[in-house]
Amino acid sequence: MTHIRNAVIYCRVSSARQLKEGHGLSSQESRCREYAKHKNYCVEAVFYDEGVSGGMVERPAMLELLDFIADRKPEETIVLIDDISRLARGLEAHLQLRTTIQQAGGKLESPSIEFGTDSDSMLVENLLASVSQHQREKNKEQVFNRMQARVKSGYWCFCPVPGYKYDKLPEHGKILVKQEPVASIIREGLEGFASNRFETQTDIKRFFESFEAFPTDKKGRVSHQRVADILTKPLYAGYLSVPKWNIYMHPAKHEALISFATHQAIIDKIEKAARKPQQSFISDEFTLRGHISCSCCNQPMTAGMVKGRSKKYPYYWCSQKGCEKYGKVIKREAIDRDFNELLQSLRMPKDIFFLAQEALKMLWEKKRSNSSMDLGIVNQEKTKIEQKLDKLVDRLLDTDSPTLIKTYEKSIKQLEKQKVLLDEKLKIGRKRQPSFERAFKTALVWLTNPAVLWDTGCLADRKSLLKVLFTDNLRYDKESGFLNRPIAQPIRLCGLVGDGGTKMVEGAGFEPA
Numbered sequence: 001m002t003h004i005r006n007a008v009i010y011c012r013v014s015s016a017r018q019l020k021e022g023h024g025l026s027s028q029e030s031r032c033r034e035y036a037k038h039k040n041y042c043v044e045a046v047f048y049d050e051g052v053s054g055g056m057v058e059r060p061a062m063l064e065l066l067d068f069i070a071d072r073k074p075e076e077t078i079v080l081i082d083d084i085s086r087l088a089r090g091l092e093a094h095l096q097l098r099t100t101i102q103q104a105g106g107k108l109e110s111p112s113i114e115f116g117t118d119s120d121s122m123l124v125e126n127l128l129a130s131v132s133q134h135q136r137e138k139n140k141e142q143v144f145n146r147m148q149a150r151v152k153s154g155y156w157c158f159c160p161v162p163g164y165k166y167d168k169l170p171e172h173g174k175i176l177v178k179q180e181p182v183a184s185i186i187r188e189g190l191e192g193f194a195s196n197r198f199e200t201q202t203d204i205k206r207f208f209e210s211f212e213a214f215p216t217d218k219k220g221r222v223s224h225q226r227v228a229d230i231l232t233k234p235l236y237a238g239y240l241s242v243p244k245w246n247i248y249m250h251p252a253k254h255e256a257l258i259s260f261a262t263h264q265a266i267i268d269k270i271e272k273a274a275r276k277p278q279q280s281f282i283s284d285e286f287t288l289r290g291h292i293s294c295s296c297c298n299q300p301m302t303a304g305m306v307k308g309r310s311k312k313y314p315y316y317w318c319s320q321k322g323c324e325k326y327g328k329v330i331k332r333e334a335i336d337r338d339f340n341e342l343l344q345s346l347r348m349p350k351d352i353f354f355l356a357q358e359a360l361k362m363l364w365e366k367k368r369s370n371s372s373m374d375l376g377i378v379n380q381e382k383t384k385i386e387q388k389l390d391k392l393v394d395r396l397l398d399t400d401s402p403t404l405i406k407t408y409e410k411s412i413k414q415l416e417k418q419k420v421l422l423d424e425k426l427k428i429g430r431k432r433q434p435s436f437e438r439a440f441k442t443a444l445v446w447l448t449n450p451a452v453l454w455d456t457g458c459l460a461d462r463k464s465l466l467k468v469l470f471t472d473n474l475r476y477d478k479e480s481g482f483l484n485r486p487i488a489q490p491i492r493l494c495g496l497v498g499d500g501g502t503k504m505v506e507g508a509g510f511e512p513a
């Protein structure tokens with residue numbers, strides 16, 4: 001023993017858990033140091049890679065190590081590793097790294113195995129690398145099985161979605177809980193989309209972006225994909241779907257933000273929109289387009305910018321060929337001004353407001369008592385569906401035909417969906433209906449002055465206001481203004497007719513003398 005050989009140590013852990021469980025860097029290092037002492041090597045440097053995955057060949061400390069030993073060439077440096085899985089997890093990556101180390105002037109040694117160049121040593125080494133790869137895949141499988149079992153028992157186990165965060169609760173373990181205020185914003189958005197308060201996905205996007213608390217990208221935007229995900233995730237209705245594991249509509253243990261019926265309404269709306277080409281005539285500049293008819297032929301007028309001598313001007317006009325007023329333009333300003341006047345007149349006097357509130361309250365209470373009677377019918381329906389399901393499952397078990405199996409499975413899926421809906425109806429029915437105040441108060445408040453909502457509202461609000469206030473198109477004449485006031489019955493009952501005089505109470509079809 002005249003010559004003391006030089007060595008370096010390489011240590012690696014891939015996760016914080018390994019660090020904790022004693023496969024940590026220092027224990028690897030001390031095993032290697034012991035081995036070096038035993039072999040009478042001089043340890044010149046120790047290289048650590050933390051938190052890098054075993055599958056990756058590029059690792060910062062490994063690269064440093066390669067540089068280090070390459071500098072010492074032609075002298076050979078011993079590279080010590082504690083155990084073969086520290087080098088690389090896969091067989092291929094292992095062989096690649098081993099060759100690279102050799103080429104850089106290193107010689108691998110380990111306290112746990114002998115790296116040799118003879119065929120026996122190579123076989124052992126390759127076997128060990130394969131075993132370590134197998135172990136890693138096995139671990140993956142186990143994690144996967146655990147996750148699947150977790151989802152099947154009703155718990156989400158992926159990244160939390162917006163509006164939820166993970167919490168540890170004694171009887172559940174790790175479970176999604178609402179994260180306010182985002183949860184409430186999402187609920188309002190989803191319910192608004194289902195009820196057409198927000199007509200398009202872009203409306204929802206804008207709605208989300210209007211809240212500072214809502215998570216956005218660096219530019220303060222919520223992506224269309226994010227909006228689409230939020231709209232279609234059954235998780236918000238209290239169900240889990242993981243298509244890649246063939247898990248569909250599994251009841252979840254976390255608290256839902258919306259009802260299943262709302263979720264279904266959203267899905268239906270999106271599917272319907274996908275079938276129908278987007279109507280593009282709704283634009284901010286001509287909010288009333290589609291709601292104003294020609295005074296002569298009663299067909300909806302079209303609108304657009306018409307070129308004047310030097311500029312373009314906004315106009316409405318009748319586009320019915322053969323109509324007396326065909327192509328005769330009316331300035332947009334004129335119609336907008338008259339419409340604003342009309343809205344101003346639709347203001348509910350305070351005393352009538354209270355009367356209307358009482359009347360609606362009575363209707364609401366009546367509806368509430370009726371709904372308890374409907375529960376019996378829902379229960380009967382549910383029993384019928386359950387019987388049908390049982391029969392289908394029997395038939396499914398009896399058949400070997402792939403076509404029939406497919407058909408049965410489709411029907412079963414459909415029936416299960418219906419069952420979920422009925423279950424929910426029953427649940428809601430048993431719960432108390434929301435109080436009158438919660439259901440109608442806001443609606444009533446803006447009905448006291450619709451013009452305010454019109455002025456401040458976005459396009460979607462304006463559109464829904466038009467739908468709520470009027471049962472029909474407004475007929476407009478260039479000389480006489482609006483010819484009719486097709487005010488919706490409930491609004492008229494509420495006394496939502498103002499200064500226009502008592503004649504207005506006649507409502508639809510009213511023509512000025």
Ligand SMILES: [Zn+2]
Pocket residue numbers: 294295296297298299318319320323324325326
């Ligand atoms: Zn016309």
